[in-house]
Amino acid sequence: MEIDKAVKECDDRRLKTKYANAIYVIQRALALYSVEEVAFSFNGGKDSTVLLHLLRAGHYLSEANQRSPNGNLKGFPFRTIYFESSSAFSEINSFTHGIATTYALQMEVIHTDFKSGLEDLIKSKSIRAIFLGVRIGDPTAVGQEQFSPSSPGWPPFMRVNPILDWSYRDVWAFLLISKVPYCCLYDQGYTSIGSIHDTVPNALLRSGDSASSEEKFRPAYMLSDGRLERAGRVKKHSSSAHGVSPSSDGMYKLDFNNGSVLTTSIIAVGDEILSGIVEDHLGPILCRKLHSIGWLVSKSVAVRNNVDSVAEEVEQMKSANDIVFICGGVGPLHSDVTLAGIAKSFGVRLAPDEEFEEYLWQLIGNQSKGDRNEMALLPEGITELLHHDKLPVPLIKCQNVIILTATNVTELDQEWDCLIDLMRSAGQLVVVDPFVSKRLTANLSDVEAAAPLSKLCLEFPDLCIGCYRESRHGPLIISFESKDTARIDSAIGALRNKFPPEAFSEIN
Numbered sequence: 001m002e003i004d005k006a007v008k009e010c011d012d013r014r015l016k017t018k019y020a021n022a023i024y025v026i027q028r029a030l031a032l033y034s035v036e037e038v039a040f041s042f043n044g045g046k047d048s049t050v051l052l053h054l055l056r057a058g059h060y061l062s063e064a065n066q067r068s069p070n071g072n073l074k075g076f077p078f079r080t081i082y083f084e085s086s087s088a089f090s091e092i093n094s095f096t097h098g099i100a101t102t103y104a105l106q107m108e109v110i111h112t113d114f115k116s117g118l119e120d121l122i123k124s125k126s127i128r129a130i131f132l133g134v135r136i137g138d139p140t141a142v143g144q145e146q147f148s149p150s151s152p153g154w155p156p157f158m159r160v161n162p163i164l165d166w167s168y169r170d171v172w173a174f175l176l177i178s179k180v181p182y183c184c185l186y187d188q189g190y191t192s193i194g195s196i197h198d199t200v201p202n203a204l205l206r207s208g209d210s211a212s213s214e215e216k217f218r219p220a221y222m223l224s225d226g227r228l229e230r231a232g233r234v235k236k237h238s239s240s241a242h243g244v245s246p247s248s249d250g251m252y253k254l255d256f257n258n259g260s261v262l263t264t265s266i267i268a269v270g271d272e273i274l275s276g277i278v279e280d281h282l283g284p285i286l287c288r289k290l291h292s293i294g295w296l297v298s299k300s301v302a303v304r305n306n307v308d309s310v311a312e313e314v315e316q317m318k319s320a321n322d323i324v325f326i327c328g329g330v331g332p333l334h335s336d337v338t339l340a341g342i343a344k345s346f347g348v349r350l351a352p353d354e355e356f357e358e359y360l361w362q363l364i365g366n367q368s369k370g371d372r373n374e375m376a377l378l379p380e381g382i383t384e385l386l387h388h389d390k391l392p393v394p395l396i397k398c399q400n401v402i403i404l405t406a407t408n409v410t411e412l413d414q415e416w417d418c419l420i421d422l423m424r425s426a427g428q429l430v431v432v433d434p435f436v437s438k439r440l441t442a443n444l445s446d447v448e449a450a451a452p453l454s455k456l457c458l459e460f461p462d463l464c465i466g467c468y469r470e471s472r473h474g475p476l477i478i479s480f481e482s483k484d485t486a487r488i489d490s491a492i493g494a495l496r497n498k499f500p501p502e503a504f505s506e507i508n
Helices: 002-009 015-033 048-062 090-101 113-124 168-178 184-188 227-231 284-294 309-316 338-346 354-364 411-424 446-459 485-496
Strands: 040-042 079-083 106-110 130-131 145-149 158-160 244-246 250-252 261-270 296-303 324-326 350-352 378-379 383-386 395-398 401-404 434-441 464-469 476-482 503-505
Touching: 002 048, 002 168, 015 145, 015 158, 040 284, 048 168, 048 296, 048 350, 079 090, 079 113, 090 184, 106 378, 113 383, 113 446, 145 411, 168 296, 168 354, 168 476, 184 485, 261 284, 261 309, 284 296, 284 324, 284 411, 296 309, 296 383, 309 338, 338 350, 338 378, 338 395, 338 401, 378 395, 378 503, 383 411, 401 411, 446 464, 476 485, 485 503
Parallel strands: 040 079, 040 130, 079 106, 130 158, 261 296, 261 324, 324 401
Antiparallel strands: 145 158, 244 250, 350 378, 383 395, 395 401, 434 476, 434 503, 464 476
């Protein structure tokens, strides 16, 4: 069979994996349902074109005893439904009907709306499952799995999504390697085709030929960033949520009130920290870095490698702080639950991110032995990748939660410097007056110092005044922290006036 042969003989290991997974889903569906009980929804777009040929290959491989002498499958056994609309491009209609003839599709053209058409189809034809060319990132894909029952209020059927985890790059790799026909609009710069009312060529594919008055566009497969696949669609803007606002590229930018104190929290994920096996060196250093740019750290905690523990802490912190930093628990191991916990706290699922997956394939190649690279699953719809040329893999930001993957101080320094550089370049870095800390060493007992320090806190409520001893019998160290050095000096002077000079030995 030409599709199966083309993919298996190509050098694209990633495509081979995606192809094998899709064929498995198809064959699994054919084991659950008879050919008469399934249908294929075809719309002439690139995704459903991919699915058409995957179905041809999947059925061929499932029915080895029906192969013709030349190795090709005769006909296409699945009922095909096409919802024809007056707002569809004429090129799409022409391509769809042409493909039906070429591959002998049992195509039923439906002129009603999608829901009504499905109701009639399911009632009259006893259809139990429908193959759909839905991919993660499509508006209808949220919450779907490879096998997903229809939504409440819809006629009952099983949605089968063999290419749910395919990326834009995977789609075009398959079409080009298989050398199958696709709609001509894709060669004219269209990357995602809807109706004639909301679809234009993708401006990112506009050619640089300025000599001609006629606009020209490169083919869709030349779009380098698959995240911008829908850039040719008319966008709808929604009001921003508290704390974050959508930017022009659909990602979220932090929305700060410059007149307020900016607060952060830090979460360290790791059983080894709580059991005392490993000491958390990154949290204190991150606190100092945040203080250096004037940000107040309201809380720093360690949680267990448990999805619910991470989700609960993130849920509390993300609404109470401008930014939440979370360290640890990212990777392919069973204990790496940070991303799952973040997803749960936002009420979304983990889904393949094609851009992140590209980085991982370049970084680790085919070392991942699972059906798909679990490390490429990110919280759906809220994730932004922060790229920097000094980082091998982008930082991950989920609205106002930033995930740091550093395992030591050197790596933390690098990630911090890159993050600050990126935020400054994007105009998001809010640097306010840094915190100033001074320490006063006193030869006082706790009883002697207690009442004067309590009064001092009432006199200087804008300062953070603390005290501690480095050893039980060592001197009392009194700390002062504020953004106003003059206020700290005034507080130290006021405290010194309450005791004889020999009560204090040093100021740092």
